[in-house]
Amino acid sequence: MNTGRTRNSPWAIPALLALVTLFGLLAALVGEGGIWWALSWAALAVPCACSAYYFVRGLLPPDKP
Amino acid sequence: MTARGLRWWSWIHRWSSLICTIFALLLCLTGLPLIFHEELGPNPAIDEVAGPGGRASVDRMIAEALAGRPGEVVPYLFYDRDKPILKIPTAASMTSAPDTFFYKVFDIRTGKALAADQPNEGFLYIMLRLHADLFAGTKGMLFLGGMGLLLTLSIVSGMVLYGPFARRLRFGEIRKRHSNRLRWLDLHNLLGIITLAWFGIVTLTGVINTLAAPIELMWQSNQLLEMAAQNRGKAPDDRKAPVDLVLANVRAAVPGMTVMTLAFPGTPFSTPTHYAAFLTGDTPLTSRILKPAIIDAASGEVVAVRDMPWYATALFVSQPLHFGDYGGLPLKIIWALLDIVTIIILISGLYLWLAKSRAGGARLDLVETASAKAAR
Numbered sequence: 001m002n003t004g005r006t007r008n009s010p011w012a013i014p015a016l017l018a019l020v021t022l023f024g025l026l027a028a029l030v031g032e033g034g035i036w037w038a039l040s041w042a043a044l045a046v047p048c049a050c051s052a053y054y055f056v057r058g059l060l061p062p063d064k065p
Numbered sequence: 066m067t068a069r070g071l072r073w074w075s076w077i078h079r080w081s082s083l084i085c086t087i088f089a090l091l092l093c094l095t096g097l098p099l100i101f102h103e104e105l106g107p108n109p110a111i112d113e114v115a116g117p118g119g120r121a122s123v124d125r126m127i128a129e130a131l132a133g134r135p136g137e138v139v140p141y142l143f144y145d146r147d148k149p150i151l152k153i154p155t156a157a158s159m160t161s162a163p164d165t166f167f168y169k170v171f172d173i174r175t176g177k178a179l180a181a182d183q184p185n186e187g188f189l190y191i192m193l194r195l196h197a198d199l200f201a202g203t204k205g206m207l208f209l210g211g212m213g214l215l216l217t218l219s220i221v222s223g224m225v226l227y228g229p230f231a232r233r234l235r236f237g238e239i240r241k242r243h244s245n246r247l248r249w250l251d252l253h254n255l256l257g258i259i260t261l262a263w264f265g266i267v268t269l270t271g272v273i274n275t276l277a278a279p280i281e282l283m284w285q286s287n288q289l290l291e292m293a294a295q296n297r298g299k300a301p302d303d304r305k306a307p308v309d310l311v312l313a314n315v316r317a318a319v320p321g322m323t324v325m326t327l328a329f330p331g332t333p334f335s336t337p338t339h340y341a342a343f344l345t346g347d348t349p350l351t352s353r354i355l356k357p358a359i360i361d362a363a364s365g366e367v368v369a370v371r372d373m374p375w376y377a378t379a380l381f382v383s384q385p386l387h388f389g390d391y392g393g394l395p396l397k398i399i400w401a402l403l404d405i406v407t408i409i410i411l412i413s414g415l416y417l418w419l420a421k422s423r424a425g426g427a428r429l430d431l432v433e434t435a436s437a438k439a440a441r
Contacts, residue, residue, distance in 0.1 A: 010231030014258045021262035028392035029385060032348050037392050044399045050259045051406045054237055058252040062241040 020046045066229050078222035079418065085215040086415055092209070092271070093408045095196040098189060100389055100400045106189050107182035111148060114174045121176025123151065123308045129178060130155055130169040137167070141334075142308070142327040146345075146352060149173050152184075159331035203278040210275030216268050220261065227258050246420045253413040256406055263403050264410075270383035280380050284373065285333065292359045292369040293336045305330070306365025315342045315358050318367040322346055322356060330362040338362050349391050354381045 024043030027036045066074075098105060127139050130153040137155040144151055151173045154166035163185075170181040184190065198205035231254075234240075239251040257264075308327070315324055322344040328334035335341040340360040345352045355377075358370040373381070385391040389400030 010228065010236070013236045014227065014231075014261065017259055018262040021260075022266075025263070025266060025386060028396060029349055037396070040392050041395045041399065044263070044396070044403075047259050047263060048399055048402045048406075051256055051403070054239070054255050054259070055252065055406075055409065057237075058239040058241070058248060058255070060241075 017047055017050065066225075071226075071229060074222050074225045078219060078226055081215045081219040081222060082414055083418065085212040085219065086411055088209065088212040089216050090408065090411050092196060092212075093404055093411065095192045097401060097404050098192050099196055100397050100404070102189055102193070103390065104394075104397075107184055107187075109150060109170050109179035109181035111150065111172060111179070112175070112177075114172075119174045121172075121174060123173075123312060126151060126153060126169075126171040126176055126178075127308060129171075133169070134167060138329075140166075140329050140332045144173070144323070144325050146325070150179065159329060160333060197274075206275045206278060210272050213268055213272035213275065217265070217272065220257075220265050220268060223254075223257050224261055227254055230254055231258075246417065249413045249420075250417055253410060253417060256410050256413075260403055260406050260410070264407050266386055267389075267403075270387035273380055273383040274387055277380060280376055281333075284377055288371065288374060289334075289336065289341070289357070289359075292357070292371055293339050295359075295369045304363045306361075306363060310365040311340050311342070311360050314365055314367050315344070315360060319344050319356070319358060319370055325355065335359075339368065349385075350382070353385055353391075354378055 020043050024040045024046075027043060028040035030036075031039070123142065127142075130139060131137065134155040137157060138159055139153055140156050140159045140161065141154055142151060143154070149172060151171045152168050153171065154163075154168050156166050166185065168181070168183055168185075170179045171177065172179055194200045197209070199209065201208070234251070237255065239248060239255065241248045312324060312327065323346075324342050325345050326334075326343040328341040328343075330339055331337050332341075334343075336359075339362055342358045342360060343355040344358060345355060354373070356370065356372055359368045360366065361368050372378075389396055
């Protein structure tokens, strides 16, 4: 296997997304209102936006070769 | 991963998903309106009041609730976390099932009865029962818990399978040119891995919620009896202390906390000779964790106050994480969007299985991937 792949593990982005999601879930629960709500919304908007972006992109017809 | 490991995890993913998919879809669809139950549900109009800190007599409200329901009793008082209202149910007996309760809602500051629909009827109630217990009580709830466990297994195996899948593709790459099936395979995997943490947490906390009945039973048979035993030896007494006195004594005994529920003597959450009050704190987290206080029914004196055991705390903390109701309307909208994404994942998974069995064979996946690679 090439070394570029090991440095850029396929898990890098999924792990980052999971961390951001967990932070968002806990921010509003453990933090006390105010800024923590906003941080929670911002963090949890990331998986929402990624889902929407890739879903729309996946439904578009293939690019011209 | 070895070829054998891959086959094993694919088998687990296929069958755990197939068995629970139809229920998972039902849960996602019925869960969608339930996210907004506070906005959609029966909401009494609350007046502006000059002295917002005032408290009207609860005994008077109880008398008014009972006046319209001859022969019935009041088993509980339910306060609201956010609104200054008190919900007083009446029922045929102290042990009647909650779905037979008739509710009357009062403004706690003025004692005025408010017009409100019954919470145990209408569209949202049907959604709730379908979501929580399939109209089959504790059995239905535990059954859905089992389906939730299978869904958890399906999420975990899906995550394991993402590893070998992703080695061949860049993150976010969707192969569209070869077949619809391949396009949807990539979308299924991609959306699944993006929402993995949220879907995993909501599923797992949902499973914990289905254990509410056994958890209540454990608490009742251990702690509740222990707490009540602290004033054993007193002569039995048929007098009942006024509810206003009980509430005042509890509030004095546990300063800084709010009474959320009062269980009257003889209900499953109290004893025949004790009231039980359930209090919460005022931070987002402590407002979910109930602390019980046991009150002697005759004298109105607080007998014991104690934290709930860890398994009850696990249930309380898992509730907001399942409902998504702890961060205002934007959090609920996020919950709804992620719920819709999981519906897409479930339906695409079902489609992939159907398309695969139609195309005849599990090897198709690898063949297609190899041909796609060659075509690039």
